Amino acid sequence: MKRTLVKSKYILAAMAVAGGLFFFNACSKSFLERDPRGSLTGDNVSTKDGIDALLIGAYAALDGQQQDVAAIGTGGPWEAAPSNWIYGSVAGGDAHKGSDATDQPPISLIATGQFDASNGFFNTKWKVLFEGVVRTNIILSLLPNVKDMSDGQKTQVQSEARFLRGHYYFELKKMFGKVPWVDETQITDYKQPNNTDIWPKIEADFKYAYENLPPTQSQAGRANKWAAAAYLAKTYVYQKKWTDAKPLFDLITTQGVTAKGVKYALTARFEDNFDSETKNNSESVFAIQMSANNGTGQISNGNQGEMLNFPYNSPFGCCGFYQPTQDLVNSYRTDANGLPFLEDFNDHAVKSDMKVLSTAPFTPDAGTLDPRLDWTVGRRGIPYLDWGNHPGRSWVRDQDYAGPYAPKKNVYWQYNQDKYKDANSWAPGSAINLVLIRYSDVLLMAAETEAELTNLDAAQTYVNMVRTRAANPQTLVYKYIDDTKPMGGFTTTPAANYLVKNYAAGAFAAMGKDGALKAIRFERKLELAMEGQRFFDIVRWGTASAELTRFFAYESKITTDVTGGKFVVGRNEHYPIPQRQIDLSFKNGAKTLEQNEGY
Structure with a gap:
């Protein structure tokens, strides 16, 4: 082993x-x-x-x-x-x-x-x-x-x-x-x-x-020089020490590598950060190593901290906690230019199946959306990984109490659950790594730092790197070939009306420092939602x-x-x-x- x-x-x-x-x-x-x-x-x-x-x-x-x-x-x-x-x-x-x-x-x-x-x-x-x-x-x-x-x-x-x-x-x-x-x-x-x-x-x-620390390590999960640099920079960010943070971000984004020696880069697929098959990838700066079915026969090798956070009355068995809010879902609405509504996103609410029985007809929202929504939130009528289209109310314990949605980033796939589901406890665990700092987090902290120092073009470059990945066709969620056989694969037809674009050249400069910071902060909400x-x-x-x-x-x-x-x-x-x-x-x-x- x-x-x-x-x-x-x-x-x-x-x-x-x-x-x-x-x-x-x-x-x-x-x-x-x-x-x-x-x-x-x-x-x-x-x-x-x-x-x-x-x-x-x-x-x-x-x-x-x-x-x-x-x-x-x-x-x-x-x-x-x-x-x-x-x-x-x-x-x-x-x-x-x-x-x-x-x-x-x-x-x-x-x-x-x-x-x-x-x-x-x-x-x-x-x-x-x-x-x-x-x-x-x-x-x-x-x-x-x-x-x-x-x-x-x-x-x-x-x-x-x-x-x-x-x-x-x-x-x-x-x-x-x-x-x-x-x-x-x-x-x-x-x-x-x-x-x-x-x-x-x-x-x-x-x-x-x-x-x-050395720049690389022989074992997965050990901290390297660049993980320490990212934590130090984050410590500066929390104290608003922008001039101390900037040189570190400059080094991390140009020279930083994972503990395995791979240069930091955003993965092509957003979902790769929440999948056991693709953990310790180029975006993983420092992660807690989770495992399942590794032959030890021990309890809780998987991520038991999320054991409550699977849809209720579903194939997972437990427990119906951690339901995304409508406020969060609405944040993923995009305008005709593929940009978020920074101020009045709740005035452009995403349609939900609130108070609609799972046996009743329901058509998901037809408006334009950021695809990161559907890798973050389980919602009615949209593929829930390869477990089938989310059925809505029947997977929710009490809609009136906590809404119609389900978490998604912590959930394992059906096709390889024999390898990555940890079933040694009374509620589900998984081998999905818990990434404490990922590269998109670093990029958005770097953007925040540049904006605080009024380097608005540099800040926009970092934000657009994150948005470029969000717009990548590989990040979209696609419909099943056959809804009754969700493990049978996906079509090339997007599951929703996805539209994401970058901020146009000079947009942050036109917004000014306060406007740029507002855009950066909102991007953190979208990118890092449901990640604590x-x-x-x-x-x-x-x-x-x-x-x-x-x-x-x-x-x-x-x-x-x-x-x-x-x-x-x-x-x-x-x-x-x-x-x-x-x-x-x-x-x-x-x-x-x-x-x-x-x-």
Whole structure:
């Protein structure tokens, strides 16, 4: 079997047996309660093989599932899904919670902005991310004592560990704002304050990784120099450090290569980013490696973070969550010039089968649309991969509650499900990689950076690269040869009236900086929809209040689930520090963790 970083329970079990890695203990405890060195036997792991096993374990924590270390006491894998489908997409207006009102009610509070520090989902996310921090810190603390590694080998491991630590802290910072910094020098005292900005420390980790990682790697899934560069640039973008970000984007877009050594480029087909057959492609900057049916017989080798997010009452068996919103669907409407309606897209609503029975006739919308819609959203009468035309209401648990649509980017194909469907748990999993940064994301961040620096022609060039791929005939969704035999192939007839074109020469210059930024931000909405990005984007742009207020007003007229939704300025920009963590943070009679404003 080809050796890759697949977060396999087999690999982790082997680590435990070979290296004595029994440091994931205390089932009811948080990272603040644990002394991770207490049950480590340093002699067992202070070898090259031991360090390599620990490093694989640090990568394994990326999946957010942590069922391999159930002793840390986390909730369901969806609560800490690395896709951030709850915290980024549901909270950002891309999607409804889905299912019905009685199912997973903590998500409803997150969706409507009415969450507080007692919501257990936040505690799960916090613990799982800090589990990754713990694992990287253990590596960094043991590395100096390893005798059978060269200085170059140690630098390689240190670079990968610091890259991973940078990722875990980046996620914590954008989620919670006030985050304690714990590194390898504090490994016996994890009760640290969260009253200082940790962005400089995240930058330092990514800088070290960028300067010391090789441009290519021998194993799929390992971070390389260019993945670190992309993360560092993204860290600058989040801080609005545009002059620092630009040189990195210039290098990434001209010299960057995947870990396999392939020059970064957009794939011809948009869908290739969400297909197990085509993972680790030229657009994959850094991805969590998912696998299924790999012979280990273990649970959750596939992407269990998305296990709820398949159409209800369908061939997938479960569970009807994560239903795209009408607001998102309307965003894919295009005008006569093949461009999006940046301002009044909801005035050009896409026809849906809301309140139409699956047994009743229905004709899909005949207007012009961006084809990325039909690789992102399952809608009535349009091919749902090779599972048949989406039947509408019969695949939806409660249309009145969460609308008529289904997610699509996380769904595997029927023809090769024997290879890529993970059926080891009670709900579906798949071997579709979770791409944390893909090249189109990089291009749109580069466009944003150029626009902020008033280089509007350069910004437009990047956006048009993304739109050119969207217009590629290979990105269109096509009708089946025979609707009754969806695995029998596709015709050359598009499934809808698709029309996408680039912005004309000089368009961004004519729009001015503000207009160009509006176009770039809307392109991110279209390109990265249902990928856990939206909430964090609108928060960093300072548009969250306006966007979500508009969204709640519009969407609540269609469904019942977001009624009463609101965004409170000065509070909802960050999620609350979990109350459980604050309660556990007391040291010498005083708490070390401070709560965010407004909670």
